[in-house]
Amino acid sequence: xxxxxxxxxxHVANLARLAITEEEAxxxxxxxxxxxxxxxxxxxLDTEGVEPTTHVLDLKNVMRKDEPxxxxxxxxxxxxxxxxxxAYFRVPSILE
Amino acid sequence: xxxxxxxxxxxxxxxxxxEINATDLVDTAFAxxxxxxxxxxxxxxxxxxxxxxxxxxxxxxxxxxxxxxGIPGGIxxxxxxxxxxxxxxxxxxxxxxxPLYDATVVQKLxxxxxxxxGKLNMDEFAMGSSTENSSYxxxxxxxxxxxxxxxxxxxxxxxxxxxxxxxxxxxDTGGSIRQPASFCGVVGLKPTYGRxxxxxxxxxxxxxxxxxxxxRTVEDNARILEVISGHDKMxxxxxxxxxxxxxxxxxGDVKGLKIAVPKEYLGEGVNxxxxxxxxxxxxxxxxxxxxxxEVSLPHSxxxxxxxxxxxxxxxxxxxxxxxxxxxxxxxxxxxDMLEMFKLSRSEGFGDEVKxxxxxxxxxxxxxxxxxxxxxxxxxxxxxKQDFDNIFKTYDVVMGPTNPTTxxxxxxxxxxxxxxxxxxxxxIPVNLAGVPGISIPSGFSQEGLPIGLQIIGKHFDxxxxxxxxxxxxxxxxxxxxxxxxxxxx
Numbered sequence: 001x002x003x004x005x006x007x008x009x010x011h012v013a014n015l016a017r018l019a020i021t022e023e024e025a026x027x028x029x030x031x032x033x034x035x036x037x038x039x040x041x042x043x044x045l046d047t048e049g050v051e052p053t054t055h056v057l058d059l060k061n062v063m064r065k066d067e068p069x070x071x072x073x074x075x076x077x078x079x080x081x082x083x084x085x086x087a088y089f090r091v092p093s094i095l096e
Numbered sequence: 097x098x099x100x101x102x103x104x105x106x107x108x109x110x111x112x113x114x115e116i117n118a119t120d121l122v123d124t125a126f127a128x129x130x131x132x133x134x135x136x137x138x139x140x141x142x143x144x145x146x147x148x149x150x151x152x153x154x155x156x157x158x159x160x161x162x163x164x165x166g167i168p169g170g171i172x173x174x175x176x177x178x179x180x181x182x183x184x185x186x187x188x189x190x191x192x193x194x195p196l197y198d199a200t201v202v203q204k205l206x207x208x209x210x211x212x213x214g215k216l217n218m219d220e221f222a223m224g225s226s227t228e229n230s231s232y233x234x235x236x237x238x239x240x241x242x243x244x245x246x247x248x249x250x251x252x253x254x255x256x257x258x259x260x261x262x263x264x265x266x267x268d269t270g271g272s273i274r275q276p277a278s279f280c281g282v283v284g285l286k287p288t289y290g291r292x293x294x295x296x297x298x299x300x301x302x303x304x305x306x307x308x309x310x311x312r313t314v315e316d317n318a319r320i321l322e323v324i325s326g327h328d329k330m331x332x333x334x335x336x337x338x339x340x341x342x343x344x345x346x347x348g349d350v351k352g353l354k355i356a357v358p359k360e361y362l363g364e365g366v367n368x369x370x371x372x373x374x375x376x377x378x379x380x381x382x383x384x385x386x387x388x389x390e391v392s393l394p395h396s397x398x399x400x401x402x403x404x405x406x407x408x409x410x411x412x413x414x415x416x417x418x419x420x421x422x423x424x425x426x427x428x429x430x431x432d433m434l435e436m437f438k439l440s441r442s443e444g445f446g447d448e449v450k451x452x453x454x455x456x457x458x459x460x461x462x463x464x465x466x467x468x469x470x471x472x473x474x475x476x477x478x479x480k481q482d483f484d485n486i487f488k489t490y491d492v493v494m495g496p497t498n499p500t501t502x503x504x505x506x507x508x509x510x511x512x513x514x515x516x517x518x519x520x521x522x523i524p525v526n527l528a529g530v531p532g533i534s535i536p537s538g539f540s541q542e543g544l545p546i547g548l549q550i551i552g553k554h555f556d557x558x559x560x561x562x563x564x565x566x567x568x569x570x571x572x573x574x575x576x577x578x579x580x581x582x583x584x
Contacts, residue, residue: 008458012457015457015461017416017434018438018453019438019441019442020450028451031512032458034512034513035455038513041398042398042471043471047478050477050478052473053474053477054473056290057289057333057554062333072197076196080192080195081422082191082420082423082424083426089421092430092431
């Protein structure tokens with residue numbers, strides 16, 4: 001049984017690209033601990049040999065031809081961006 | 097009496113006979129909205145000017161034969177609408193004012209000339225069961241405004257119950273259409289997974305999400321589903337299966353219908369008033385010539401745990417798209433790229449969304465994937481098999497939609513697990529991918545609605561509707577309306 005620690009919660013927050021305060025880390029540790037403890041009940045079930053379900057319909061890969069077509073213009077694609085310059089999305093510098 | 101006390105079919109006849117026009121219908125919607133919206137708060141965004149202009153345009157048209165001609169409806173705010181702000185009730189998307197396209201369901205409704213009145217409130221990114229997780233407002237239950245409308249499609253259910261619109265669209269990942277329909281005394285259907293295109297639905301858990309209609313009557317519901325269903329090349333998971341005329345299945349005849357009632361659905365935790373209402377409903381079905389037997393869905397008690405692992409895992413991946421680059425907000429405090437991601441997401445998302453993203457990230461992370469995510473997928477198989485077994489013998493499964501009636505605003509918001517457990521009767525349906533409807537089956541002593549859930553086989557919405565309609569026609573629950581803002 002996994003006891004999730006505050007350090008693990010901070011690690012997970014970083015992986016999920018969320019900035020959390022010390023106080024939030026404590027709150028989320030409490031919540032995640034109780035949810036994960038609750039989820040441990042799944043271990044009561046023997047699932048040896050049971051196939052996992054990723055999708056309920058009996059769907060195989062759906063293929064189509066890769067053909068170019070009109071969708072949105074460059075101008076439209078940039079319309080809702082928080083920052084842009086010329087024909088590009090603008091972001092803070094990546095390099096020091 | 098409001099025009100909205102008529103069915104869409106009756107309004108169509110009135111329109112054809114020129115007794116009313118589209119402008120009358122839009123006037124009815126906005127008169128009611130101006131009357132009650134302050135109490136109900138069902139909408140995040142209203143689109144009054146465009147709706148009124150569009151009604152005038154429709155009234156000038158010569159051909160008025162479309163299936164939803166001039167009918168005012170509302171759209172849950174996680175379904176994109178071209179040029180109309182779409183927020184998912186999140187601060188992250190508060191400035192997403194100009195979506196580039198309409199969701200396929202919206203295109204289909206527009207082809208039938210419906211009028212969009214506005215965008216409906218919800219739990220942020222559809223994560224919640226009370227609409228209290230909206231970052232805009234708390235929607236209130238029209239039957240008693242101290243109570244929640246349910247969620248996550250709380251705005252969709254409340255707007256229909258309050259008579260602000262004739263119908264709405266919601267989305268259902270673990271009960272988000274059926275549970276609020278039950279709490280608000282209206283009809284809400286989650287279609288079979290794959291029945292309705294998800295293109296343009298902001299994804300929460302892609303293997304579970306489905307869009308469906310919320311209406312006052314079963315007939316209206318079937319009519320909307322006819323319009324929005326069908327294969328869509330923009331959604332590879334939409335099924336290439338013919339769409340029947342669901343309204344043709346509303347025969348009123350349920351003689352010989354075989355109903356299964358899982359003992360887990362009337363067991364511990366189900367409120368006695370709710371249980372009594374469902375037993376009375378089953379008696380009604382008997383009197384109509386149907387038969388019912390007790391069965392077991394032995395794995396249903398594991399559904400909540402499996403669901404929260406699976407849906408949160410899928411959400412953690414789906415919500416990675418909110419990065420502060422292409423749309424939505426960007427934190428002004430960000431000095432570099434990594435900070436831009438982290439601070440924008442932290443400022444834009446509420447606690448419930450963060451909680452689920454972290455739960456999902458944890459369940460998918462190295463060392464825990466097999467123990468949590470894969471285990472939950474295997475349990476999903478067992479839950480699906482439970483339904484497969486029952487449907488070998490029975491036509492439909494029935495039980496309550498929710499173990500209780502609506503709860504008070506604020507009562508459960510600080511206790512995520514209790515809030516999650518509330519969805520125990522709706523979640524198995526999503527995990528199995530089968531269709532389910534909630535229809536009014538009575539009222540508690542407090543005057544709050546109770547919902548009967550009817551679950552069908554994959555792609556057998558026709559039988560679900562037939563069963564729902566027969567009960568509705570034999571009872572008067574759907575005729576009762578909440579007393580908001582005085583008599584209507």
